[in-house]
Structures are given as C-alpha cells and as structure tokens.
Amino acid sequence: MRAIRVLFGRRARLRWLHLIIGGALLMPYFLVGTVLVGMAGGGKHLFSSLPAQSAAFALALPMAAVTGLFALVRPLCVAAARALCGVPPALLADGPARTRQARVRTAGWYTLHLALGGIVSGCTLALPPFAVAVAALPFFAGLRASWLLDGPEPLREPWVLALAPVAGIAMLVALALAVAAAGEVLARRATVLLGPTPEDRLAAAERRAADLAVRNRLARELHDSVGHALSAVTLQAGAARRVLDRDPEFVREALTAIEETTRRTVGELDAVLGLLRRDGEPDEEGAAHGPGLDALGGLLTHCGVPVAYERKGDPENPRVVRPDVSREAYRIVQEGLSNALRHGGGAAVRLLVAVRERELEIVMENPLGERPAVARPGGGRGLRGVAERAVLLGGRTEAGAHGDFWRLTARLPLTASGARAGTTGTDTTGTGTTGTGTAGTGSEGRR
Incomplete structure (x- = not known):
C-alpha cells in the first residue's frame, strides 16, 4: 500500500x-x-x-x-x-x-x-x-x-x-x-x-525587527497612557469612596479629576488606534503624534498626587525641544507619575524638567512606600518602556532608591538647533504644586 x-x-x-x-x-x-x-x-x-x-x-x-x-x-x-x-x-x-x-x-x-x-x-x-x-x-x-x-x-x-x-x-x-x-x-x-540566501535571511530579520519595533511602540503607548489613566482613576475613586460621607468637596474634585483623566486618555487612545489602522506606519509627522511637554500642565493637574514642578529653560517650546523628544519626555513623566501613584502612598512628587546644553533632563522623586510593592503578574514593563524610549532617541535613564526616595532620571539628547535655543534664551524657572488630593495608600505591583 x-x-x-x-x-x-x-x-x-x-x-x-x-x-x-x-x-x-x-x-x-x-x-x-x-x-x-x-x-x-x-x-x-x-x-x-x-x-x-x-x-x-x-x-x-x-x-x-x-x-x-x-x-x-x-x-x-x-x-x-x-x-x-x-x-x-x-x-x-x-x-x-x-x-x-x-x-x-x-x-x-x-x-x-x-x-x-x-x-x-x-x-x-x-x-x-x-x-x-x-x-x-x-x-x-x-x-x-x-x-x-x-x-x-x-x-x-x-x-x-x-x-x-x-x-x-x-x-x-x-x-x-x-x-x-x-x-x-x-x-x-x-x-x-x-x-x-543569506541576504534574504538578513532582509527577513530586518522586517521582523521592524515589526517588533512597531509592536513595542504600540505597547509602550498603551501602557503609559491607558495604564496611567487606570491607575489614577482607580486610586481617585478609592479615595473618594472612603471620604464620601464626610468630605463632599474632596469627592467633587476627585470626580472632576477622573472626568478629565478619562477624556484625555480617550484622545490618546484614538492616536494609538490610528497607528494600528495605518499598520503601525507613521505618517509625515512621524513620532510627533500624541501629547508633548506643552500638555504637561493638564497631566499634573489631574494626576492624582501633588506635584512640585520645576522647569529650567523653556522645555515646552517646540523650537527648543523638538517634537519627538517632547513627546517621549511626556510619556516618561506619565510613567513616573503612575509609579508614584502605585508606590508613593499619595505623597508629593518632585519633578524637574530642565533644558541643558545638549540634552533635556528629567528628574522625578517620590518617597518610598511604607510597604513593599506587591508583584503583579506581567508587571515591570513601565521602567523598561522608559528605558526603551530614551535609547531610541540616543539617551539614557536611571531609576532606583536613593535613601528614602525613589528617583527616576532621564536624559534625552537635543538637536544642535534645539541646544543652541535652550542655551541662548533666557531661562525661566517656575515652581508650583498641583494636585487633586491624596491618592490611595495601597501598593499594587512592581514598577
């Protein structure tokens, strides 16, 4: 047979x-x-x-x-x-x-x-x-x-x-x-x-690397935008529930923050879904899609924790910081705030965004939580995403405990014109505290 x-x-x-x-x-x-x-x-x-x-x-x-x-x-x-x-x-x-x-x-x-x-x-x-x-x-x-x-x-x-x-x-x-x-x-x-042939294998590897880069980019966008919004909304809702009967004003502020956070996140989610509809290929504006440092005020106002924001130079000026650097810097700050929400117990966060001679420096500090973080299944992608964002721009990041504080530092290179604009202009330094009350004190997952 x-x-x-x-x-x-x-x-x-x-x-x-x-x-x-x-x-x-x-x-x-x-x-x-x-x-x-x-x-x-x-x-x-x-x-x-x-x-x-x-x-x-x-x-x-x-x-x-x-x-x-x-x-x-x-x-x-x-x-x-x-x-x-x-x-x-x-x-x-x-x-x-x-x-x-x-x-x-x-x-x-x-x-x-x-x-x-x-x-x-x-x-x-x-x-x-x-x-x-x-x-x-x-x-x-x-x-x-x-x-x-x-x-x-x-x-x-x-x-x-x-x-x-x-x-x-x-x-x-x-x-x-x-x-x-x-x-x-x-x-x-x-x-x-x-x-x-060897050339065919190399071309196939390059295509796989490009596809993986697009997938990683979309994963970072979803993690940083949607992940931050869910953390903020969850902690704000939990804090409002605990004081619902004795502090109506706080509840009203928390609901306002939740509304603003979800509205902003829907817009960011539309931008990410737009990338998916274009099969992950950026259009003429490339990586300039999404919010930049000029939208940082709205993020800090409704982030769920008080933030002492200090800026040096003019980081919100697109002539000083090019759009792709501004956008990645916004996401890095967003991820740092998400970590502070999960681990800082609602304590104030110090944020410094400074235009140096050839780079944009971001420093975020928040007190360590009283209890160690609980490992979440699948967690731990936030800091890796921050590092990937910096590396793609030719920068670097550092994160870790310094005494009683957790410090996240990112340095992103500027273009030559941006560096000259940042050094020749007049530095404006502003310090302010924004926030919407105290977030929950629970600790949920690794950074």
Missing part, C-alpha cells in the same frame, strides 16, 4: 502535474531550438531524427536558464513548488530574487524543472499508449499484425505474447517510478535552489 501511495498518491500526482507544466514551459524554447537545428541541417528528417531532437533539447535549456535570471521568476517557482511539490513554505524564500546569487540559484532550479519536465512530458505522451498496445497484443489479432511485432522471428513466439501484458504493466510502473524519482529530485533541490 505504501508503494502505491508513493507512486500514485496525491503528492505523486501533484508532482507529476508539476513536471508536465515544466514540459509545457519548455516547448517555446524547444521550438526555437528545433528551428535552429533545422537551419543548420537543412531541415531534412528534423522531427523523425532522434539526434536532431536531442540537439534542439540541448539548445532549449540555455535559453530557459537565461529566462530564469529574471527577478520575478523566483516567486512563480516558489509558488509552484509549495503547491505542487509539497515543499514546506518555511524552507523557501519570499519575494523576487534581488541578488546575483539568488538569481543564479533560481535559474538553476528553473532549468532543472524544465529539463526533467520535458523528458517526463515526452514519456507521458508516448509510453502509456505503447504500453497499453503491448499489453493488448495477446487479445487483438490486428495488433499482432502491426509494426509492434515487425522484428525478429522470436518476438512472434507464443510465450512472448503471453508475457506482453506483464511487459506493458512493467512499462507503466517504470514510468511512475521515473516520475516519482524526478519529483523527489525537484522537491529536494527546491530547498537548496529556491531557499533563502
């Missing part, structure tokens, strides 16, 4: 079809070769001469090889190999052949396909009718009088006629074996000749 499946199963039939397609593709080249041989030999006995046909076949293969050098031949060959040869898709290359090595490999496989296909197609057309006629010799007198037995006298012996059906079946089995062997050769060579 296994032998029957190997010779006549679905895979064998598909490979046979693939070889016949190769023979069909060979025909234009073969006809051109036939014309060339006819011109050289005068055209006499062209189609009945085996040497002439062999010469035409030999001339057809180099022409096929030249065609295989075109870049778009590879995806067509790969599609046929996947569908008909049963080659796993992961072992074959994607896209046109861009390099010389890939084109030469494709030309080799294309030529091999057409060569084997031409032989198999010729045998498929000629051998089955002949094998059937041989197998039918004992049963039809007309066949015995034909050219099939026009040969030496021993061919007319009765025992030879008795073996004729066996010989006919053997011819068909031999054809099936030859086709199966040719199909297996093509399938094995496909992984070598149509497989990815």
